[in-house]
Amino acid sequence: MTGALASDSWDEIAPARSVWLITLADLALLLIGFFVLLQAHREADRSKLLAGLRSGFGTEAPAPVDPMAVARARVDGYAPGSAEADLSATIAWARDVARDGRTVITITGSTAHTGDVDPRTGSAAILAADRSRAVAAALVAQGAVSPDRLILRVAPGQRRAVTLSVGFAGDPPSAAGDSQ
Secondary structure, eight states: OOSOOOGGGGGGOOOSSOHHHHHHHHHHHHHHHHHHHHHHTTTSOHHHHHHHHHHHHTOOOOOOOOOEEEEEEEEOOOOTTOOOOOOHHHHHHHHHHTTSTTEEEEEEEEOOSSSOOOTTTOOHHHHHHHHHHHHHHHHHHTTSSOGGGEEEEEETTSOSSEEEEEEEOOSOGGGTTOOO
16 A cells, blocks of 8 residues: 555654644633623523523422521410501511511411401401401501511411511512622
8 A cells, every 4th residue: 555654653743733722722712602601691580590491401490488587576465356456566676677678577467276266257367367467567558668578477276466577588689680
């Protein structure tokens, strides 16, 4: 065979460029491309981006978790079958703890074990809901907290009271993507 190279003649052929230089250029282009993608998605809605990633990997959104409680207050003094109580101290307390926009207030209305029911319906759950709703309405009416930062719950059969828990819920959705 004429024109065939011997196995030891490959060493004599010098490459036009160093192999490491080509590899470095590839890495630099990949890095630039990565930063271009980051810049392009800077204004993207975080929840939509996460939903797209979840669907791409075939996973479902995690179940919402309750905010981590950092403080509690209780409204006592309810008469049996009544949803009215003195809320002046509770409103002042809620106004103070709601200054941090990363918190939510969970209002849990409850009733006593027996005999503490709604006079019209005879339902303890409805009376517990009325108590939590009355506290929530008073907080919103007095400007202590906005309605979107309230969670109402019902727990009949515990005690004749309304419990308020302040929980850390994280950054508000409008500020979640802000870097400032």
